Amino acid sequence: MQRPIQLPRKTLLVICLVVIIASQVNTLWAAPIQVFLLGGQSNMDGHALTSEIPDSAAELRDPQNDVLIYLGQTHRTDPPVPGNMLVPLQPGATLAGGGAAFGPELSFGKAMAEAMPGETIALIKHAYGGSYLATDWNPSTGPVYAAFQQTVADGLAALVAEGYTPEIAGMLWMQGEHDVKVTDYRNAYESNLTNFIAEIRSEYGNGLPFVIGQLSIHQTGGPPSRNPETLAVVRAAQANVAAADPRSGLVVTDDFPLNSDDLHFSAVGQIALGAGMAESYLAIVPEPSAGLLSLVGLGTMLVSYARIRRQNPFKSLARNILGKNAGIRQKFLQGLVP
Numbered sequence: 001m002q003r004p005i006q007l008p009r010k011t012l013l014v015i016c017l018v019v020i021i022a023s024q025v026n027t028l029w030a031a032p033i034q035v036f037l038l039g040g041q042s043n044m045d046g047h048a049l050t051s052e053i054p055d056s057a058a059e060l061r062d063p064q065n066d067v068l069i070y071l072g073q074t075h076r077t078d079p080p081v082p083g084n085m086l087v088p089l090q091p092g093a094t095l096a097g098g099g100a101a102f103g104p105e106l107s108f109g110k111a112m113a114e115a116m117p118g119e120t121i122a123l124i125k126h127a128y129g130g131s132y133l134a135t136d137w138n139p140s141t142g143p144v145y146a147a148f149q150q151t152v153a154d155g156l157a158a159l160v161a162e163g164y165t166p167e168i169a170g171m172l173w174m175q176g177e178h179d180v181k182v183t184d185y186r187n188a189y190e191s192n193l194t195n196f197i198a199e200i201r202s203e204y205g206n207g208l209p210f211v212i213g214q215l216s217i218h219q220t221g222g223p224p225s226r227n228p229e230t231l232a233v234v235r236a237a238q239a240n241v242a243a244a245d246p247r248s249g250l251v252v253t254d255d256f257p258l259n260s261d262d263l264h265f266s267a268v269g270q271i272a273l274g275a276g277m278a279e280s281y282l283a284i285v286p287e288p289s290a291g292l293l294s295l296v297g298l299g300t301m302l303v304s305y306a307r308i309r310r311q312n313p314f315k316s317l318a319r320n321i322l323g324k325n326a327g328i329r330q331k332f333l334q335g336l337v338p
Helices: 009-023 025-030 057-062 105-115 143-163 183-187 189-204 230-246 269-285 290-309 314-322 328-334
Strands: 033-039 064-071 086-089 094-096 099-102 121-127 164-173 210-213 249-252
Touching: 009 121, 025 189, 033 105, 033 183, 057 099, 057 105, 064 105, 064 210, 086 143, 105 121, 105 328, 121 164, 164 189, 164 314, 183 189, 183 230, 183 314, 189 210, 189 230, 210 230, 230 290, 249 269
Parallel strands: 033 121, 033 164, 064 121, 164 210, 210 249
Antiparallel strands: 064 086, 094 099
16 A cells, blocks of 8 residues: 655645745735725715816816726716726716716826826715715714715725725815805814814824815805805815814815806816815825926816916916925916916
8 A cells, every 4th residue: 555645844834835825815916006085065076067178188088097986876876987886087977967077086086197107096986965064974973974984995895806905095075065054064164174084084094184175265156145254164164174284285276167056166177176186185295296297287287277267367276276386386387377
């Protein structure tokens, strides 16, 4: 009778190590991916029509294969871009009165891809029009916040299933138009937003960069309770929160054009908002290519904005978006403003 083969201990050890490594190979080879969370109400959802993207930003009409997006299903019915699955970033995340629409994700994704060459980027977005920070987004009891958490969890799981290792890099926030209308909600907005940011960081990363889109002074559409005086309360709250927190940024939107409803940003307004959010994020977490982003990625968008307005709001818009990057701003204004 033939005796069984006995392998040396060292050989057995090597075989065991190979088996263990093989079982973990997907994890070891998983590609890191920078993930940005997007939340808010209708102006984060987006009422900017895809059909109104200007020719000078025509590249935003096409899928961006270097940026992925995962959309939570909210109250929008059958938008062109499907929810609850990873797809390339593209217009049509929502529907507006005239058809397929988009929010700030298009220009933000493009700007960040240009600012972070070699990085893979993903966006996870959950926005709900007409939602209140005071109630709907309340971290303890808010149904929209609970749905946002579920969307984030599902989006991260989808990325892992595709072989990525997600790294949450920051959050974008465009909200407040609804809280303006209720006296108690607008007066509590500063404390509510401060607590909300603390909860987000507790959940998704200590010191997570948080970019706030400030309400525009011109967003007076809707009920009489939304007016310059009530807007000023929430606008000041947003500015105060950003000023008190070095890991938060503020995008001033007063020069960003609105639709005829005087409430929702138009296509050009949303392009400017997304670009401004990218610039604000890079001011918090600077990248080596941030200067190139300002000169290349945002140049086309801002020139398009100036041409469409047929005025000269370019300097004001550039200052709002480029913030403290004085050298970049000067080069912009010298080279691009007619």
